[in-house]
Amino acid sequence: MKLKLTNLARSFGEHKALDGVTFEVENCGALVFIGPSGGGKSTLLRILAGLEKPDSGEVQINGERLVFEEQRLQQHRRKIGVVFQGFNLFPHLSAVENIELPLTAVHGHSPAQAREVSMELLRRFQLAAHADKKPAALSGGQKQRIAIARALAVQPQMLLLDEPTSALDPAMTAEVLETIELLKDQGRDFILATHEMGFARKVADQVAFIAEGKLVELGAPGAIFGETAMGETRRFLERVLRW
Amino acid sequence: MRTPPSFFFLRNPDSEPGQGVYFFNLALTTAAVSLLGVWLLRQSGLQWDWEAVAAYWRLFAAGWATTLGVSLAALAVSTVIGCGVALAQRSVFLPLRTLAEAYVELVRGTPLLAQIYILFYIVAEAVHLENRMVAGILTLSIFSGAYLAEVFRAGINSIGRSQLESAMAIGLTRAQTYRFVVLPQAVRVVLPSMTGQCVSLIKDSSLLSIIGLNELTQSARNVASYTFSNLESYVLLAMGYLLLTLPISLWTRRLEKRFRYET
16 A cells, blocks of 8 residues: 655644654555654554644545545545554443444444454454453453454554554553554554554564654664664664663 | 441442342331331321322322323423533534523523423413413423433533544444444433433422413312312322332432443
C-alpha cells in the first residue's frame, strides 16, 4: 500500500502537535513510528485513522486523497483498523461480541457469519476460551489482543496501532507483540507507534523517527538504529537504549 | 482472624447479605415499625370506622385503575420526551439546544400545580382539548419529561470519550453509536434515578385531582366527604400508592443487578 503525506500540520491551541510532516512510502508494510512522547506520533496516527482533522496538508492512500468531511471519513474509517493504547473495548459486550459488532453493524455480516469470523480469530490468537468474558474479566494483554482481533476482523486495508503495549506489564507486552508479529508474518500493512525499540528494530520494514511535530528521519531499521542515523535520532536512541 | 458470620453486620458496605439473614432483618425492622405504629394509634385514642369506607371500595378501585393508567401512559410519553430533549440538549443546531434548555429550566423551576392550571386552562382551552384524562397525561408527561431529560443527559455524559472514539473508529454512524455503545451503557447509570423519577410521577399524578380527574386521590377525597372518615380514606390512599410504587422499586433493584458489570 502506498502512502503519501504532504505538509501535514495540526495544532492544539499554541501547541504544534504536527508541524509540516511530509513523507512518501511506496509500500507501507510494517511502518514503525518511534520518538519521544508528545512528539506527534499519536496525532499523526489519529489523522490517518480519520479521527482527527489536520489544519492543513494532504494525505494520499494508494494515490487517493483523503477528504476530511464526516461522510467521507466514515467510509475511510471502515477500511482502517485502529488499536488504542487503552484498549477501548466496549465494557458491556463480551469479547466475541466486541469483535462481532463492527462486522454486523457496519460490514453487513449475518450474526452467524460474524460469529464464525470472530471465533476463528479468537482461536488463532488462542483466546477462544475467553470468548464470552466481559472485558473487566480479562487481563490487559488479553484485552489488547481482542482489540487487535476486532480491528482485524473487518479485513482492513491497514492497521494503525497507537502504543498498544504502553499500558501493559512486560509479560503482557510480550504477548501482544507476538500477536503483532503474526500480522507481520501475514504481510499485513500496519503502522505502529511504540516505545519498544527492540521490537521496532525487529519487525519494521521502515522506521520513522518523529519528534517535535516533525518527521526527523525515515529509513530502514538497520539505518535508523545503526551508525548512519542522523544526530537527533541517534541522541534519542542512545538515551533510551542506554538502560 | 476470621470474624464469625453475624446476624446484623456485613463485612463491608458492598458485600451481599445471605437471604436468611436479610429476611430476618427485614422482619425485625417491619415488626419494630409496626409496633411503633400500634403504640402511636393507641396513644392517639382514635376510633376507626372501616365499614363506612369499605362500602365505597368500587370508587377506590376505579380511582386506583385511573391512577395506574394515567401513570403508565405518562411514563411512556415522558420517556420519549426525555430522550428527545436529552439529545436536543446535545444538538449542534443551537435553536434546538436553547429550546430544550429553556424547556427543562421552565418546567423544573415551577410547581406542578401551576403547570397543571396553566396547561389545562390556557393551553388545553386554546387547542380545544377537552378530555381531562388526555390533558392530565400530557401535563404529567411534560413535567416528568424535563426531569427524565436531565437523567438521560447525565447518562449520556457518563460515557467516556474513548468509548465514542472507539465507536467512531470501527465506523459506526452517530445513530449506531447511540444504539450499540451509548444507550446500553447509559441504562446502567440511569436506572436508579429513573426509578426515582417513575415513583415520583405516580405520586405527582395525585395533583391531577385539581382538574377533576377521578384518580385515586380524588376518589379518596370523595369517599372522605361522603363518609366523614378522613383518616381511613387517606390510609387507604397511601396504601394504594404503595401498591404501585413498591413493585417498581423492587423490580428495578433486580434489573440493576442484571445490568451490573465491572468497568
